[in-house]
Amino acid sequence: MAASVWRDRAVFLTGGNGFVGSWTARALVDAGARVVALVRDRVPNGGLRLQGLLDRVSCVHGDLLDAPLLQRAVAEYEVTVCLHLGAQAMVGVAHRCPTGTFGANVMGTANLLEACRLAGVRHVVLASSDKVYGAADRLPYREDTPLLGSAPYEASKVCAELAATSYARTYGLSIAAARCANVYGGGDLNFSRLVPETMRALDLLKLFLTHPQSLAIVVDEFGGTEGIITMSDIVEAAPAATTCTRRMRPGPTSRWERTA
16 A cells, blocks of 8 residues: 555544454554544454554544434544445345344445535545345456345445445545455454354364264355455555546446546
8 A cells, every 4th residue: 555645644434443444444554544433333352453553543433324423523534535344244134134234334325425525525435245246147247247136235235336326426426336255364253254154164174073073064044156355455455446537327237437
């Protein structure tokens, strides 16, 4: 990450206490940025604490559904760039609690975009998901692949992109959406994700080989063939997307189109 680009820039980072957010915060702080992190819950093993960043970032405690808090934070900290990584990101939770997922991922995104519009923040990066494509017939995905996601988590991400499209086209915000696959890297303590789950399964296999009577079967409720991406790629790509020269074009596929 180029330090000259980020030095002394005020960056509002949602999801800053999470797995991806804390690694992004670390990279931004190391590059000289003034990071303002939105933190919902105070947890003992939060990402910012694990990264040793609690004394190096400004924490705003609240959630994405608190529109006045977002507007105050973005304005008072004189934010120039927003990296929107916060979301209800668990597929299983989305199936069990769809309304909460739509609230956080759709209305939360709209609240943040409105805060950016009111404060004059022009550059926003939205962490989306490759789940927006749903059950696509052709692989690999392309940016013009139709967005067919229909399950609660998938649909919430599609709606969030549509909200971003609306703000980009209507109010001129420069918004880039990164459709990430499964992210893996150090410090991921969420064992419902692919790599941590695999490592835990290997531990269970070793346990079974040494103690056959302790056989345990691990079933992925929402399994399937998934793409994965390294944390280092995400940390480099998310901030770099602020310089993207493409904008969202409204339409049935909500695809990217290069603009002059």
